[in-house]
Amino acid sequence: xxxxxxxxxxxxxxxxxxxxxxxxxxxxxxxxxxxxxxxxxxxxxxxxxxxxxxxxxxxxxxxxxxxxxxxxxxxxxxxxxxxxxxxxxxxxxxxxxxxxxxxxxxxxxxxxxxxxxxxxxxxxxxxxxxxxxxxxxxxxxxxxxxxxxxxxxxxxxxxxxxxxxxxxxxxxxxxxxxxxxxxxxxxxxxxxxxxxxxxxxxxxxxxxxxxxxxxxxxxxxxxxxxxxxxxxxxxxxxxxxxxxxxxxxxxxxxxxxxxxxxxxxxxxxxxxxxxxxxxxxxxxxxxxxxxxxxxxxxxxxxxxxxxxxxxxxxxxxxxxxxxxxxxxxxxxxxx
Numbered sequence: 001x002x003x004x005x006x007x008x009x010x011x012x013x014x015x016x017x018x019x020x021x022x023x024x025x026x027x028x029x030x031x032x033x034x035x036x037x038x039x040x041x042x043x044x045x046x047x048x049x050x051x052x053x054x055x056x057x058x059x060x061x062x063x064x065x066x067x068x069x070x071x072x073x074x075x076x077x078x079x080x081x082x083x084x085x086x087x088x089x090x091x092x093x094x095x096x097x098x099x100x101x102x103x104x105x106x107x108x109x110x111x112x113x114x115x116x117x118x119x120x121x122x123x124x125x126x127x128x129x130x131x132x133x134x135x136x137x138x139x140x141x142x143x144x145x146x147x148x149x150x151x152x153x154x155x156x157x158x159x160x161x162x163x164x165x166x167x168x169x170x171x172x173x174x175x176x177x178x179x180x181x182x183x184x185x186x187x188x189x190x191x192x193x194x195x196x197x198x199x200x201x202x203x204x205x206x207x208x209x210x211x212x213x214x215x216x217x218x219x220x221x222x223x224x225x226x227x228x229x230x231x232x233x234x235x236x237x238x239x240x241x242x243x244x245x246x247x248x249x250x251x252x253x254x255x256x257x258x259x260x261x262x263x264x265x266x267x268x269x270x271x272x273x274x275x276x277x278x279x280x281x282x283x284x285x286x287x288x289x290x291x292x293x294x295x296x297x298x299x300x301x302x303x304x305x306x307x308x309x310x311x312x313x314x315x316x317x318x319x320x321x322x323x324x325x326x327x328x329x330x331x332x333x334x335x
Contacts, residue, residue: 006064040065043062106312123184126172164192168188181294191205210303225255248288259274
């Protein structure tokens with residue numbers, strides 16, 4: 001036993017020479033004095049020795065273990081001190097270089113502001129995939145193949161049946177398939193269309209909303225959108241609803257707000273009309289309810305959608321949508 005202990009102690013000391021890594025040091029410690037280490041295994045064998053030899057063997061084994069533990073602790077302390085010691089060529093007396101704090105992107109700020117308003121109104125936030133099936137993006141929304149309305153969407157097709165979603169309306173279908181009325185959700189997220197100019201980008205953000213229950217009316221839709229615009233801008237902002245067409249709503253409307261730049265007097269931003277088109281909305285088409293199995297005699301609902309970039313441009317006075325994605329630090333610092 002004594003010879004084995006002395007041999008293990010010498011091996012451990014040899015293994016420690018030149019160690020500069022704390023992880024390697026812990027590995028060596030576990031190898032010799034850990035719970036399954038060599039010294040520990042010898043200690044467990046003491047019970048098999050003759051009774052007269054056990055006290056002396058136990059003392060020898062404990063002494064070796066204590067000496068090794070002391071050496072391991074000293075080695076670990078040395079390694080940590082070397083790691084904290086300034087590197088050669090590093091002048092610690094130089095003033096520090098401050099790290100500038102980042103800020104939220106204007107798109108994020110606008111999206112959070114809109115989400116907060118709807119959360120206070122009792123809406124939940126729903127999410128869905130960016131890569132969507134043609135069925136959810138078009139067919140379930142009353143836009144069958146070869147429908148003229150598909151031309152408006154400038155779609156990125158991955159295959160005949162898979163697309164990059166052109167709006168977040170597919171999320172509404174997915175929610176209604178899983179949830180019976182009442183439904184009250186908003187669906188924010190990225191959408192994709194083949195378009196790029198001063199007011200369009202191939203990827204942009206939308207928030208779409210859906211409310212379904214008994215006796216939901218166009219008046220409810222008007223009240224929700226009026227509340228939204230008043231809280232986003234101010235209570236003096238006027239709205240107007242113009243008849244329009246969307247395959248998934250009937251009746252449908254385009255919602256304009258009084259130009260927040262000129263207050264209706266006419267300017268370059270509103271093309272001198274005094275109004276800005278900002279939301280598409282309407283009552284959910286019965287054909288959409290039939291696709292998800294809702295009883296059209298019992299339930300009605302409304303849906304709407306608005307572009308986040310459009311709101312952000314008006315809210316912050318930004319004249320080119322492409323500024324959001326150029327990563328110009330001078331532009332982003334303003335927010």
